[in-house]
Amino acid sequence: MKIACIRAYQVDLPLIEGSYNWSGGKSVSVFDSTIVAVETDDGTVGFGEVCPLGPAYLPAFSAGVRTGLREIGPSLIGCDPRELGALNLRMDSVLRGHPYVKSGIDIACWDLLGKTSGLPVCTLMGGRHGDAVRLYRAISQQSADEMAAKITRYRDEGYTRFQLKVGGDPDTDIERIHAARDILPASHRLIADANTGWTQHEAMRVVRATKNLDVYIEQPCETYEECLAIRRGTDHPFVLDENIDSLGMLLRAKSDLAMDVVNLKISKLGGLTKAKQARDLCVAMGIAMTLEDSWGGDIATAAIAHFAHSTPEAFRFTSTDFNSYVTVCTADGAPQRMSGWMKASDRPGLGIQPRMDVLGDPLLEIR
Numbered sequence: 430m431k432i433a434c435i436r437a438y439q440v441d442l443p444l445i446e447g448s449y450n451w452s453g454g455k456s457v458s459v460f461d462s463t464i465v466a467v468e469t470d471d472g473t474v475g476f477g478e479v480c481p482l483g484p485a486y487l488p489a490f491s492a493g494v495r496t497g498l499r500e501i502g503p504s505l506i507g508c509d510p511r512e513l514g515a516l517n518l519r520m521d522s523v524l525r526g527h528p529y530v531k532s533g534i535d536i537a538c539w540d541l542l543g544k545t546s547g548l549p550v551c552t553l554m555g556g557r558h559g560d561a562v563r564l565y566r567a568i569s570q571q572s573a574d575e576m577a578a579k580i581t582r583y584r585d586e587g588y589t590r591f592q593l594k595v596g597g598d599p600d601t602d603i604e605r606i607h608a609a610r611d612i613l614p615a616s617h618r619l620i621a622d623a624n625t626g627w628t629q630h631e632a633m634r635v636v637r638a639t640k641n642l643d644v645y646i647e648q649p650c651e652t653y654e655e656c657l658a659i660r661r662g663t664d665h666p667f668v669l670d671e672n673i674d675s676l677g678m679l680l681r682a683k684s685d686l687a688m689d690v691v692n693l694k695i696s697k698l699g700g701l702t703k704a705k706q707a708r709d710l711c712v713a714m715g716i717a718m719t720l721e722d723s724w725g726g727d728i729a730t731a732a733i734a735h736f737a738h739s740t741p742e743a744f745r746f747t748s749t750d751f752n753s754y755v756t757v758c759t760a761d762g763a764p765q766r767m768s769g770w771m772k773a774s775d776r777p778g779l780g781i782q783p784r785m786d787v788l789g790d791p792l793l794e795i796r
Contacts, residue, residue, distance in 0.1 A: 430545065432510050434468040435502045435534065436791040437495050442480070442726050442755040449754070450570040452596025452626025457483045460724050461491035464759065464788055465498070465533030467510055473544055475510065476760070476783055477536030478728035479529055479696050480751075486624070487671065487697055487723060489529040495792055497530030502795035510538040511545060513702045520699075528674075528699030529723075535700025536732050536779075543778030550732075550780075551773045554705055554739035561770035562737040565590035565620070565719070565747040567754075570597060573608040580609055587768030589617045590747045592647070595635075596626020603638045610642045618747075622647040625671055629655045636663040645690065648672070657687050668692060668719070679707055683714050690746050692719040695732060708740055717746040727752045727763035730771075731779040734764040738773035759787050 442460040450456045462480035484490035504523045508516055516538060520531045543550045551557050566583040568576050568591055580591050593609050595602040606621050613619060621644050627635065632649035636659060647668035649659050660667045670692035673679055682688055691711060698704045704720075711718050720737040722729050730752040737748040750766045752758070760781040764771040774780025 430473075430509055430511060431470045431507050432467055432505050433470045433796065435498065435505065435795045436466040436468070437498050437533075437793045438464040438466070438788040439495070439792050440464060440726065440757065440759055440788060442757050444754055445756055446569060446754070448569065449567075451594045452570070452624040455483065455485055460755065462724075462726055462729075462759075463491060463494040463533060464728060464783065465537050466791075467534060467537040467541060469510060469541065473541060475537035475539070475541030475544065475778065476728055476781065477533035477540065477732070478725045479533040480723060480725035480729055481529060481696070482723045487529070489696065489723065493527070494530055494533065497524060497527050498534070499793060499795070500524055501530065501534075502793075505534065506796065510541045513538055513542070517699070517702050528703070529696040532696035532700040535702050536695070536728075539701045540778040547777050549773060549775055550701070550735035550778060551739040554701070554735060555709075557738050557773065558740060558745070559738070559742045561767070561772045562734060562745065562748050563590060564588060564750050564766060564769050564771060565592050567592045567749065568594060568609070570594040573601070573604040576605055577608040577612055581612060584613070584617070587770070589769055590620070591617070592620045592622050594624065595621050596623030596649075599627065599631040599634045602635055606635070606639050606642065606644055610644060615643065618645065619643070620645040620647050620668060622668075622670075623649045625651040629658055632659045633662055636665055639665070647692070653678070653682070653687070657685055660687055666690065670694075670719075674698065676707060676710060679710060683716065688716070690717045690719060692721070695722040695729075695736060697723065701732060701736060704736060708736070712741060712744050717744050719746050720748045722751070725751045726755055727758060727760035728779065728781055728783070731760070731763045731774065731781045734771055734773040735779060757787065759784055
């Protein structure tokens, strides 16, 4: 089996809530998603998706996905898509860095591997653990009262994990955290995610002002060293995200005892193959994980579901269902939330069938 063709489709994904706001005044109302199709010489097609959270979150942007595919795509024609290790080495030899560019191809090849073997991706990634995957809901940055009202609504829909977008004015963020925690039962978990938005002194003020609350602190500052200083100044459970972009950083953070939970995003690491490497290392080191991606629709959500469902439950902190945040359905068969949980498909591959009428004509085709 050889790769015969690589196509990329662009789809706009408007948000149900109108906009998504996080630290530093950043906001997105329509996500620019790239869906990648990898077709083999026998006509089998696998699909992946890459959807950066705008250009100012991680070192990634949507147009860069398509440009990068033009760069690496010709070198992959003729490769066996089932040989995922060799394929990733090939991509890395052709294009240094830019892991998000490679993620869609890698996911599509996992989909192909599942289709050709007759197995779901989660089975191939280690086996299905548990009946379903617990979800969190991201609460876009607004006033304390507005964010608390959203938590109440999503709590009534079955969510028990909430990621509060903070990282703004410290006094306002302290108010947001208190308002959110006050309306949640003790069994529900609250994560205050600053997305690198606080300076070190601001982060220290927030953790001291919320010292008596049951809240996780996620990625308070931009640099690893600043985050480590805050970690050492608080007894709140601590999550690292943006700084953990490689196995080397993961090992460094473990050595420094820099976090209790790590957020593994599929495209940040370069696809399911490398995300699985990081996941398995976390399991071996005893570190819990949020298992997700930067953003996306139905295909990204399917990949997240398989990634999370193949992770032992003891290390599965939470995940999310991005397809429930947007108004456009790009594929049939994608996981759908059920009272704050979702399941990976038991069909071969990712278990999805793209809606080609929604995808339209490809923006690029490489043969």
